Amino acid sequence: MGCSSFARRAMIPALRDCDGAELVAVASRSQDKADEVAGEFGCEGVAGYDALLSRDDVDAVYMPLPTGLHEQWCTEALRAGKHLLVEKSFAEGYASAERMLDVARENNLLVFENFQFQTHGQWAEIKRYMAGGELGDVHLVRSTFGFPPLPKDNFRWNKGLGGGALLDAGAYMAKVSQLLLGTGLEVLAASLQDDEETGVDKYGEAMFRNDAGQVAQVAFGFDYFYQCRVELLGTVGKLSTNRVFTAPPGFEPVLLVEKQGESEELTLPADNHFDNMWRWFASEVEAGNFAEHWDVLLDQARLLEEMRAKARA
Numbered sequence: 493m494g495c496s497s498f499a500r501r502a503m504i505p506a507l508r509d510c511d512g513a514e515l516v517a518v519a520s521r522s523q524d525k526a527d528e529v530a531g532e533f534g535c536e537g538v539a540g541y542d543a544l545l546s547r548d549d550v551d552a553v554y555m556p557l558p559t560g561l562h563e564q565w566c567t568e569a570l571r572a573g574k575h576l577l578v579e580k581s582f583a584e585g586y587a588s589a590e591r592m593l594d595v596a597r598e599n600n601l602l603v604f605e606n607f608q609f610q611t612h613g614q615w616a617e618i619k620r621y622m623a624g625g626e627l628g629d630v631h632l633v634r635s636t637f638g639f640p641p642l643p644k645d646n647f648r649w650n651k652g653l654g655g656g657a658l659l660d661a662g663a664y665m666a667k668v669s670q671l672l673l674g675t676g677l678e679v680l681a682a683s684l685q686d687d688e689e690t691g692v693d694k695y696g697e698a699m700f701r702n703d704a705g706q707v708a709q710v711a712f713g714f715d716y717f718y719q720c721r722v723e724l725l726g727t728v729g730k731l732s733t734n735r736v737f738t739a740p741p742g743f744e745p746v747l748l749v750e751k752q753g754e755s756e757e758l759t760l761p762a763d764n765h766f767d768n769m770w771r772w773f774a775s776e777v778e779a780g781n782f783a784e785h786w787d788v789l790l791d792q793a794r795l796l797e798e799m800r801a802k803a804r805a
């Protein structure tokens with residue numbers, strides 16, 4: 493639903509090639525665009541999102557619309573009985589996430605937020621370092637996701653469409669911190685810097701803590717040099733990653749492990765997290781495994797909302 497540039501570049505090709513699913517149609521607000529993308533990927537082009545939802549041969553919808561349009565279209569898709577793989581950020585706020593998930597519960601449908609990095613092979617290795625004793629006890633997780641400013645006509649600068657760095661790069665920071673430190677994190681501190689021209693937040697920082705006292709420090713935004721990294725700092729060592737959220741197919745990630753007086757670089761195999769994400773989504777639909785994903789979405793929306801509240805306070 494929506495022929496977005498990221499969908500065309502990454503998610504539609506992966507869906508077309510996924511064993512557990514079949515690409516039926518692409519929808520756009522414009523028939524010409526729908527036809528062009530449909531021609532590229534060998535499926536049907538549909539004008540209008542409603543027309544896509546009224547089809548009986550569609551079981552699930554991938555939604556790369558701007559966050560500000562999610563409540564309307566996720567609700568309509570769920571009422572039409574479609575499972576959803578929705579782009580980050582799922583919701584503009586906690587109350588909006590709750591309203592959408594109420595409809596998912598009523599209709600017993602899966603809603604999945606597309607953080608595909610957690611399906612990349614390097615992620616299992618990072619979690620092993622987090623859990624195991626090789627770094628000693630990990631006290632601190634540091635994450636960054638930043639990129640240079642986008643053109644001002646990009647929806648990420650548009651307040652009415654749910655723009656801003658918090659719901660974009662900041663969403664990865666909330667997600668990665670929860671994946672490593674657990675859900676229910678407390679926001680100790682947060683800061684957001686607004687863009688004067690558009691009024692949306694363009695970069696920010698935050699600090700979270702879990703019940704065990706482990707802390708996450710994060711920095712994110714549109715006004716940085718390109719970086720997407722995670723570091724784990726433990727009592728006897730430190731792990732650094734080089735491209736953790738956006739490793740493209742073919743890219744071999746490198747992990748750097750540093751200990752007192754020694755350091756080692758580990759080059760890991762390339763992986764395709766877009767393919768992995770589709771396979772995971774299809775298998776969760778098949779298994780009827782929905783409730784745990786609803787809870788994950790709510791905790792993500794809560795953490796983002798608390799970051800915003802703390803920063804604004």
Ligand SMILES: NC(=O)c1ccc[n+]([C@@H]2O[C@H](COP(=O)([O-])OP(=O)(O)OC[C@H]3O[C@@H](n4cnc5c(N)ncnc54)[C@H](OP(=O)(O)O)[C@@H]3O)[C@@H](O)[C@H]2O)c1
Binds near residue numbers: 519521
């Ligand atoms: N998971 C990831 O790694 C990843 C990476 C990049 C982006 N994303 C997410 O993917 C989504 C799309 O990002 P993108 O960079 O691909 O954006 P984009 O190219 O601007 O696409 C957004 C799409 O939304 C549709 N749309 C409907 N109403 C719109 C409106 N009023 N203004 C703008 N677009 C409207 C358009 O589709 P039609 O014109 O065809 O109707 C448009 O192509 C975002 O939610 C973003 O956060 C995720």
